[in-house]
Amino acid sequence: xxxxxxxxxxxxxxxxxxxxxxxxxxxxxxxxxxxxxxxxxxxxxxxxxxxxxxxxxxxxxxxxxxxxxxxxxxxxxxxxxxxxxxxxxxxxxxxxxxxxxxxxxxxxxxxxxxxxxxxxxxxxxxxxxxxxxxxxxxxxxxxxxxxxxxxxxxxxxxxxxxxxxxxxxxxxxxxxxxxxxxxxxxxxxxxxxxxxxxxxxxxxxxxxxxxxxxxxxxxxxxxxxxxxxxxxxxxxxxxxxxxxxxxxxxxxxxxxxxxxxxxxxxxxxxxxxxxxxxxxxxxxxxxxxxxxxxxxxxxxxxxxxxxxxxxxxxxxxxxxxxxxxxxxxxxxxxxxxxxxxxxxxxxxxxxxxxxxxxxxxxxxxxxxxxxxxxxxxxxxxxxxxxxxxxxxxxxxxxxxxxxxxxxxxxxxxxxxxxxxxxx
Amino acid sequence: xxxxxxxxxxxxxxxxxxxxxxxxxxxxxxxxxxxxxxxxxxxxxxxxxxxxxxxxxxxxxxxxxxxxxxxxxxxxxxxxxxxxxxxxxxxxxxxxxxxxxxxxxxxxxxxxxxxxxxxxxxxxxxxxxxxxxxxxxxxxxxxxxxxxxxxxxxxxxxxxxxxxxxxxxxxxxxxxxxxxxxxxxxxxxxxxxxxxxxxxxxxxxxxxxxxxxxxxxxxxxxxxxxxxxxxxxxxxxxxxxxxxxxxxxxxxxxxxxxxxxxxxxxxxxxxxxxxxxxxxxxxxxxxxxxxxxxxxxxxxxxxxxxxxxxxxxxxxxxxxxxxxxxxxxxxxxxxxxxxxxxxxxxxxxxxxxxxxxxxxxxxxxxxxxxxxxxxxxxxxxxxxxxxxxxxxxxxxxxxxxxxxxxxxxxxxxxxxxxxxxxx
Numbered sequence: 001x002x003x004x005x006x007x008x009x010x011x012x013x014x015x016x017x018x019x020x021x022x023x024x025x026x027x028x029x030x031x032x033x034x035x036x037x038x039x040x041x042x043x044x045x046x047x048x049x050x051x052x053x054x055x056x057x058x059x060x061x062x063x064x065x066x067x068x069x070x071x072x073x074x075x076x077x078x079x080x081x082x083x084x085x086x087x088x089x090x091x092x093x094x095x096x097x098x099x100x101x102x103x104x105x106x107x108x109x110x111x112x113x114x115x116x117x118x119x120x121x122x123x124x125x126x127x128x129x130x131x132x133x134x135x136x137x138x139x140x141x142x143x144x145x146x147x148x149x150x151x152x153x154x155x156x157x158x159x160x161x162x163x164x165x166x167x168x169x170x171x172x173x174x175x176x177x178x179x180x181x182x183x184x185x186x187x188x189x190x191x192x193x194x195x196x197x198x199x200x201x202x203x204x205x206x207x208x209x210x211x212x213x214x215x216x217x218x219x220x221x222x223x224x225x226x227x228x229x230x231x232x233x234x235x236x237x238x239x240x241x242x243x244x245x246x247x248x249x250x251x252x253x254x255x256x257x258x259x260x261x262x263x264x265x266x267x268x269x270x271x272x273x274x275x276x277x278x279x280x281x282x283x284x285x286x287x288x289x290x291x292x293x294x295x296x297x298x299x300x301x302x303x304x305x306x307x308x309x310x311x312x313x314x315x316x317x318x319x320x321x322x323x324x325x326x327x328x329x330x331x332x333x334x335x336x337x338x339x340x341x342x343x344x345x346x347x348x349x350x351x352x353x354x355x356x357x358x359x360x361x362x363x364x365x366x367x368x369x370x371x372x373x374x375x376x377x378x379x380x381x382x383x384x385x386x387x388x389x390x391x392x393x394x395x396x397x398x399x400x401x402x403x404x405x406x407x408x409x410x411x412x413x414x415x416x417x418x419x420x421x422x423x
Numbered sequence: 424x425x426x427x428x429x430x431x432x433x434x435x436x437x438x439x440x441x442x443x444x445x446x447x448x449x450x451x452x453x454x455x456x457x458x459x460x461x462x463x464x465x466x467x468x469x470x471x472x473x474x475x476x477x478x479x480x481x482x483x484x485x486x487x488x489x490x491x492x493x494x495x496x497x498x499x500x501x502x503x504x505x506x507x508x509x510x511x512x513x514x515x516x517x518x519x520x521x522x523x524x525x526x527x528x529x530x531x532x533x534x535x536x537x538x539x540x541x542x543x544x545x546x547x548x549x550x551x552x553x554x555x556x557x558x559x560x561x562x563x564x565x566x567x568x569x570x571x572x573x574x575x576x577x578x579x580x581x582x583x584x585x586x587x588x589x590x591x592x593x594x595x596x597x598x599x600x601x602x603x604x605x606x607x608x609x610x611x612x613x614x615x616x617x618x619x620x621x622x623x624x625x626x627x628x629x630x631x632x633x634x635x636x637x638x639x640x641x642x643x644x645x646x647x648x649x650x651x652x653x654x655x656x657x658x659x660x661x662x663x664x665x666x667x668x669x670x671x672x673x674x675x676x677x678x679x680x681x682x683x684x685x686x687x688x689x690x691x692x693x694x695x696x697x698x699x700x701x702x703x704x705x706x707x708x709x710x711x712x713x714x715x716x717x718x719x720x721x722x723x724x725x726x727x728x729x730x731x732x733x734x735x736x737x738x739x740x741x742x743x744x745x746x747x748x749x750x751x752x753x754x755x756x757x758x759x760x761x762x763x764x765x766x767x768x769x770x771x772x773x774x775x776x777x778x779x780x781x782x783x784x785x786x787x788x789x790x791x792x793x794x795x796x797x798x799x800x801x802x803x804x805x806x807x808x809x810x811x812x813x814x815x816x817x818x819x820x821x822x823x824x825x826x827x828x829x830x831x832x833x834x835x836x837x838x839x840x841x842x843x844x845x846x
Contacts, residue, residue, distance in 0.1 A: 051511035059482040088474035097520010145668040245568040270722040299693040
């Protein structure tokens with residue numbers, strides 16, 4: 001097996017696309033890896049960052065590469081567990097931060113390769129697996145007080161009978177999306193209002209606004225957006241970890257009259273008890289709590305569920321260790337009866353994460369109730385198999401693989417720091 | 424300011440010193456940084472790793488270096504907060520994993536420089552600061568639901584009056600230590616028994632054994648160690664994250680007859696609720712719970728205290744972002760009335776962390792009750808100002824600085840991969 005790594009960065013900070021209360025000027029980036037098997041079949045994976053430090057994740061990919069070159073990709077449960085439990089590298093986390101982001105990219109590249117070999121889009125490739133095979137993909141360490149392998153097997157077996165019918169149905173209707181494209185913090189009121197109305201015209205039933213920098217601005221923008229879309233459209237808000245617990249409750253109470261659907265990342269992603277306290281305080285106002293894009297691993301998700309701290313589980317395709325760890329998170333969410341509404345946007349996150357939601361519907365939760373995948377209409381043209389979102393839904397991917405392959409010309413042009421886009 | 428970074432590794436895996444249930448063959452290593460001010464005064468800092476991946480932490484140091492070269496080191500609160508809140512780099516954590524380890528090394532290097540300029544050992548340098556100055560060193564974000572700056576100021580002010588007397592006293596009596604040198608998992612029964620008896624002869628009143636690989640082995644080793652030291656010596660045990668919640672309870676119940684003082688790292692360091700469940704279950708058996716060496720940041724420590732999940736707070740000098748974040752953790756522990764018993768050992772962790780415990784005694788908790796600093800008699804000769812442990816206590820450091828400077832010949836000989844020790 002051969003491994004190539006890339007540092008790819010898009011100069012998005014020039015337009016303030018992606019700006020929020022904690023990330024004023026992101027340059028959407030990917031630490032990108034290609035694994036090439038001896039017969040020439042490739043797998044592409046990446047993790048998303050917002051600029052500086054992307055080279056450190058690439059260095060982490062290079063540090064993990066020796067564990068991958070001779071790996072057996074026919075057992076991706078074993079592959080993943082070896083990667084995150086190397087006894088020396090584990091010290092650098094465990095299972096969090098830069099090393100875990102790199103593990104995500106490698107695990108996802110291995111899955112892209114596996115799905116290509118199977119000739120199926122990843123979501124169907126996973127949906128073909130038996131409950132036993134799926135259970136074997138998970139690292140069960142630290143989960144047994146919330147979910148045992150036997151419970152997971154029962155849950156998957158119960159969902160197995162309806163798989164065929166759900167595959168047919170989801171191909172027909174698509175998976176509901178919501179859009180964040182209207183609500184970046186760097187946009188002025190007029191642009192937010194115009195884009196919000198446009199989103200509804202395009203078929204979206206949910207949009208999201210960034211909040212948390214200035215309360216008066218938030219109230220004004222939210223009021224105008226609500227007026228623009230009317231009462232029937234869900235408006236979620238996202239504070240990107242800006243607040244302490246008390247501040248989150250006060251701020252959201254002030255926004256309550258405009259009927260926010262959820263508050264996302266009200267505080268530190270590590271603060272399980274903080275999220276639980278915020279959720280309890282906001283429940284009388286009917287405001288739900290969501291988090292996940294920065295939740296480090298399945299152990300933290302487990303606790304968010306045990307503590308009843310969230311209403312929505314926002315897994316990310318590349319923050320935890322890729323497909324395998326996300327299967328654990330899908331199973332935990334199903335056990336606790338919470339909808340998974342993935343984080344997406346960035347670079348390629350929509351392309352990747354859609355496969356997990358389609359799989360969740362077909363083989364795990366079996367439900368679309370209150371489930372939506374985030375959508376941002378941004379940077380998709382750099383991918384070989386870009387998402388198709390129309391009428392407010394993601395269309396089921398059809399090409400073999402994980403939709404994670406970036407176009408060679410984009411890898412070249414946006415290579416950092418040597419690519420043309422940065423010269 | 425100039426910055427030099429080093430990748431230093433000691434081939435400790437050859438002797439199985441440091442072996443435990445999760446780390447069978449560590450090579451104790453440091454990602455090491457020297458900041459040199461324009462007038463030639465240096466500050467030395469490092470973070471500890473156990474081998475592979477140390478080069479990734481060094482890459483992280485290089486990624487942070489541009490934020491340091493022009494920094495104002497006269498305000499180390501501001502310096503620290505800028506370092507961990509860079510809006511792009513923050514995405515790689517936030518405040519955890521490789522980037523946070525690198526921030527620890529840089530923050531500690533800045534403190535070494537600051538203490539040298541003051542002509543004081545770090546613990547005295549900190550003990551000279553007013554409550555207001557100390558409060559300004561902390562990043563208060565995400566803490567206010569457990570501890571406010573005003574509460575911290577009150578706490579520090581209450582302790583301020585006794586500082587002079589406590590400085591005098593601790594110089595005289597030293598700070599109690601416990602030793603882990605007896606109990607590595609790779610040692611045979613005879614060696615464990617001999618070293619345990621030796622530790623008591625040397626004046627230690629507490630020792631620690633590694634457990635978690637095999638229950639029969641643990642029972643046998645613990646029984647022999649208990650027999651060797653008698654009932655009056657505290658024996659802590661350390662599972663290094665080996666267990667799930669239920670397994671931790673079962674295993675420790677089996678070891679209860681030998682009177683363990685605490686169980687350390689029974690499960691994932693991210694599992695706050697898991698630790699709380701284990702503590703509740705083991706309380707009837709009189710077994711206490713300790714954790715901290717892998718706790719990612721102050722937000723997780725906050726929750727361990729809020730959830731009453733631990734009896735002892737085992738902060739690490741270099742896992743969280745250095746002196747500043749550790750001051751927050753000392754303040755949180757004091758607020759919740761829990762003793763801080765730092766993690767040490769590794770490379771240079773004893774040298775660094777002793778300063779935090781001496782400072783805690785003088786200016787924060789004001790108490791030695793049930794407080795001990797871990798000690799491992801290992802690799803101290805590589806430091807310019809090695810710890811002095813005699814009669815079971817750490818002697819107060821007297822040289823200006825943070826005791827973090829490694830000898831130039833060690834930096835050279837153990838440089839990885841080019842140093843002589845690795846050729």
